[in-house]
Amino acid sequence: MPNVERLRGRAGQAQRTRRLARTDGLCERCDGKGRVTLATVVDHIVPLANGGTDEDDNTRNLCDPCHLEVGVEQFGHQVTREGRGVGRNGRPTSPDHPWNQPHRT
Numbered sequence: 001m002p003n004v005e006r007l008r009g010r011a012g013q014a015q016r017t018r019r020l021a022r023t024d025g026l027c028e029r030c031d032g033k034g035r036v037t038l039a040t041v042v043d044h045i046v047p048l049a050n051g052g053t054d055e056d057d058n059t060r061n062l063c064d065p066c067h068l069e070v071g072v073e074q075f076g077h078q079v080t081r082e083g084r085g086v087g088r089n090g091r092p093t094s095p096d097h098p099w100n101q102p103h104r105t
């Protein structure tokens with residue numbers, strides 16, 4: 001496991017801004033499909049968790065929907081948000097979903 005220290009605070013902000021400026025702040029995945037969409041996420045092509053580096057070469061600028069899509073490709077399941085997801089067993093992960101409520105008699 002390489003010792004990758006992510007920049008935080010002001011230095012991290014400047015790094016993010018610089019990376020977004022590389023594609024004029026546009027989503028490069030949409031750009032590849034001829035669409036012009038504002039990027040909101042600087043994504044690591046090889047996730048840091050998988051040994052990717054925190055270098056510009058390993059980043060790409062994505063919009064929210066593209067970020068979710070590549071997350072599905074990389075991790076094989078939808079990234080869950082706010083507990084509104086479905087687990088690997090096909091059951092909802094949210095504790096207040098009706099399926100997860102105890103049966104009332």
Ligand SMILES: [Zn+2]
Pocket residue numbers: 027028029030031037062063064065066067
């Ligand atoms: Zn996009």
